Amino acid sequence: MARVPSGIPGLDRFIGNGFVPGSINLVTGKTGTGKSIFCGQFIYKGAMDYNEPGIYITTEQTANELRGDFKESFGWDFAMLERMGKVAILEVKPYEIRPLINILESVITKIGARRAVIDSETVFGLYLKDKYLARKEMWEVMNILKEYGITTLITAQILEESEGLSRFGVIEFMVDSIIVLRYMALAEKFKRNLTIRKMRRTKHSEEIHPIVISNQGIVVYSPSEALGK
Numbered sequence: 668m669a670r671v672p673s674g675i676p677g678l679d680r681f682i683g684n685g686f687v688p689g690s691i692n693l694v695t696g697k698t699g700t701g702k703s704i705f706c707g708q709f710i711y712k713g714a715m716d717y718n719e720p721g722i723y724i725t726t727e728q729t730a731n732e733l734r735g736d737f738k739e740s741f742g743w744d745f746a747m748l749e750r751m752g753k754v755a756i757l758e759v760k761p762y763e764i765r766p767l768i769n770i771l772e773s774v775i776t777k778i779g780a781r782r783a784v785i786d787s788e789t790v791f792g793l794y795l796k797d798k799y800l801a802r803k804e805m806w807e808v809m810n811i812l813k814e815y816g817i818t819t820l821i822t823a824q825i826l827e828e829s830e831g832l833s834r835f836g837v838i839e840f841m842v843d844s845i846i847v848l849r850y851m852a853l854a855e856k857f858k859r860n861l862t863i864r865k866m867r868r869t870k871h872s873e874e875i876h877p878i879v880i881s882n883q884g885i886v887v888y889s890p891s892e893a894l895g896k
């Protein structure tokens with residue numbers, strides 16, 4: 668089966684050549700671990716290198732902040748891709764899922780989206796009050812994405828002192844794969860790493876992979892490659 672290239676150099680060989688087409692994948696980690704960069708790279712490279720239009724749904728950062736951050740840090744010109752109709756950025760307030768559900772299908776068909784990012788899971792409403800409702804809303808969004816065969820990344824933030832995989836402990840059970848990003852304050856050289864916690868239909872790596880964030884974006888290494896550096 669053909670896989671969906673992540674656009675993250677070094678990663679695809681560890682996940683069976685890329686994401687499963689139409690799958691929903693969680694990218695989780697504490698603050699500043701690179702989740703939004705990972706997602707931006709997936710959308711940017713998808714549009715630039717693989718001709719796969721993408722939708723970036725953002726809650727915490729505004730569309731303008733994202734465009735500015737990505738352009739300044741990595742030279743990724745999202746505004747240009749939006750003008751070309753290859754990318755759409757949708758700002759959604761945390762916990763206000765209805766407006767998103769209302770426009771999602773028309774945006775998908777307008778740009779012919781093959782990829783989507785939901786950054787972050789706080790887009791799903793009412794977590795704290797009603798987990799049942801939250802799940803129901805999540806299913807609604809995920810069903811639209813699945814219906815169109817869109818390969819999706821969702822980010823979750825792990826709180827600093829938490830051992831869990833997401834803030835609310837719901838989303839990890841609803842996704843096809845989980846990638847965890849970490850920042851180690853003590854490691855001498857490779858401070859950042861990535862692990863694949865689960866990936867359905869995939870014989871994936873179980874190692875701890877050093878990652879580097881530079882002005883090229885994220886690169887993923889094997890433990891032995893990292894030693895050789």
Ligand SMILES: Nc1ncnc2c1ncn2[C@@H]1O[C@H](COP(=O)(O)OP(=O)(O)OP(=O)(O)O)[C@@H](O)[C@H]1O
Pocket residue numbers: 696697698699700701702703704705727740741824880881882
């Ligand atoms: N050009 C760059 N070179 C090296 N590192 C960078 C560069 N740009 C950003 N970073 C690193 O990436 C981090 C931000 O990554 P990102 O915004 O993806 O984190 P995040 O996991 O989405 O955080 P949050 O949960 O707060 O949204 C910065 O704190 C910085 O350490």
Ligand SMILES: [Mg+2]
Pocket residue numbers: 702703704786
């Ligand atoms: Mg972020």
